[in-house]
Amino acid sequence: MAKQRRLAEELYLTVPSLYRCPISMDVMRSPVSLCTGVTYDRSSIERWLALGHNTCPATMQTLPSTSTTPNLNLRRLIDLWISQAEAARTSRIEVSKQVASDVISGAAGLDSDSLENVIDFMKDSWDNTKLVAQSRGFVVRLVDALAKASEIRISELIVAVLDPILQEDGVKELLNELILENGDCLSSFISVLQKGAVESKIRTAKILEFLAANPESRRKIEEKQGLLHELYNLSTAESNSSAVEAGLSSLLAISTTRPAKKDLIRLGIVGTVGTILSGYENAVRAVTEKALGVLEQIATCTEGRGAIGADERCLAGIVRSLMKCSGEATEHGVAVLWSLLCLGRDCAAAETVVQVNGLTKVLLVMQSDCTLGTRKMCVDLVKVLRGKQGKSNLAPYETRTTHITPY
Incomplete structure (x- = not known):
C-alpha cells in the first residue's frame, strides 16, 4: 500500500476512483465485492465487519450475507495500472539523470x-x-x-x-x-x-x-x-x-557587529522575542533557544540592554524560561539578565525581575548542573536581586535553600 501511495505522489498521478477503497481511500490491494455490488479492499471491509456492522459502508444497506467475492477483473486492472506507473517512474528517473548530466556538464x-x-x-x-x-x-x-x-x-x-x-x-x-x-x-x-x-x-x-x-x-x-x-x-x-x-x-550568525545589532533593535527584535517567550510553553524548543541566543547577543551593546530592560514582557519571559526549556536556553537567559543587571546596572529591570520571582529562579539555576560561567553569573545576580527584594521577602525561601552559598 505504501508503495502504491508513493508512486502516486512521485508521479502526481490521479488515481482512478474505481481503484480506491471506499473506506480507506487507498488503492485496493485485494478488491472484494459484497452482495450489494460495492467493492472494497479486503482488509478494510473485514475490519468493518469485525466491529459488528451488518451494513454496506457505502450504501448503508443491511447485508443479508457478509460473505465477499474476489473481484478478479478489477484486481488485474489495478495491477496493470501499478506496473505502468512504475514504468513511468523508472522512465522519469532515467530522463532526469540524462538531463541532469547534461545540465551539470554544461551541455544544457x-x-x-x-x-x-x-x-x-x-x-x-x-x-x-x-x-x-x-x-x-x-x-x-x-x-x-x-x-x-x-x-x-x-x-x-x-x-x-x-x-x-x-x-x-x-x-x-x-x-x-x-x-x-x-x-x-x-x-x-x-x-x-x-x-x-x-x-x-x-x-x-x-x-x-x-x-x-x-x-x-x-x-x-x-x-x-x-x-x-x-x-x-x-x-x-x-x-x-x-x-x-x-x-x-x-x-544570530550574521548580527555580530554593533551596527547590525542596532538595526535589529530598531526593527523590533526585542518585542518579537518577547512574544515568543510569552508563549514559551507552546514554542518549539529550538525556537526558544535561538530567541534567547539573539537576546544574549544584542545585550552585549548598550542599546540592546536598554531595549530589553524597557520591555517588561520580555523580561518576564526570560525569567519564566529559566529551567523550563533546556540547559542552553537557561544559560542564554542567565547571560541576558547578567548583562542587564550586573553589567548595565539597570535598577528598573532588576525590580521587574524580582517581581516575577527572578531570585528564586536564579537560585534554582545555581543548584542545577549548569556551567561554571553560568554559576558565576548567578552569584552576581543573587547579590543584585537580594538587595532589591529585601530580607523579609527572601526569608521563606532562604529556609529551604540554606545549602546555597552564592558568595
Whole structure:
C-alpha cells in the first residue's frame, strides 16, 4: 500500500476512483465485492465487519450475507495500472539523470525544467547529491545564474539545489569566494525572502547562516540593504516554527557587529522575542533557544540592554524560561539578565525581575548542573536581586535553600 501511495505522489498521478477503497481511500490491494455490488479492499471491509456492522459502508444497506467475492477483473486492472506507473517512474528517473548530466556538464542551460531535473536527480540518492557538489563548474554557473536571475522561480530552484550541497567538502568555501566576487547574489536572496515560498525562504536563511561563518561574507551580508530586514520578517512568521527558527538562527550568525545589532533593535527584535517567550510553553524548543541566543547577543551593546530592560514582557519571559526549556536556553537567559543587571546596572529591570520571582529562579539555576560561567553569573545576580527584594521577602525561601552559598 505504501508503495502504491508513493508512486502516486512521485508521479502526481490521479488515481482512478474505481481503484480506491471506499473506506480507506487507498488503492485496493485485494478488491472484494459484497452482495450489494460495492467493492472494497479486503482488509478494510473485514475490519468493518469485525466491529459488528451488518451494513454496506457505502450504501448503508443491511447485508443479508457478509460473505465477499474476489473481484478478479478489477484486481488485474489495478495491477496493470501499478506496473505502468512504475514504468513511468523508472522512465522519469532515467530522463532526469540524462538531463541532469547534461545540465551539470554544461551541455544544457539553466532553465526551470533543467533545474527541476537536477533536483530530482539529487533526491534519487546521496551519491547524486555529492556528484553535484563536486562539480565546481556547475556550482560556478549556478551562482552566476542566481546573480542574473530575473524570475523568482529560477532563484528558488537554484536555492533548492544549493541548500543540500552546502555541507559537502569545499562547497561553502567556493560559495563564499563566488559571492564575495558577485554581490548581486545577495539581491536574489532578498527577492526569495520577499516573494518566495516559505520553504524557499527557509533554505535561503540556512544558506546565509552558513555563509556568515566567513567574516568577509558576513560583513557583506550585514551591509546589504534590506537583507537583515527580510530575515527579521521571517523570524516573525508565528504560524511556522521552522521559518521562525531559520530566521532567528540566521540573524544570530550574521548580527555580530554593533551596527547590525542596532538595526535589529530598531526593527523590533526585542518585542518579537518577547512574544515568543510569552508563549514559551507552546514554542518549539529550538525556537526558544535561538530567541534567547539573539537576546544574549544584542545585550552585549548598550542599546540592546536598554531595549530589553524597557520591555517588561520580555523580561518576564526570560525569567519564566529559566529551567523550563533546556540547559542552553537557561544559560542564554542567565547571560541576558547578567548583562542587564550586573553589567548595565539597570535598577528598573532588576525590580521587574524580582517581581516575577527572578531570585528564586536564579537560585534554582545555581543548584542545577549548569556551567561554571553560568554559576558565576548567578552569584552576581543573587547579590543584585537580594538587595532589591529585601530580607523579609527572601526569608521563606532562604529556609529551604540554606545549602546555597552564592558568595
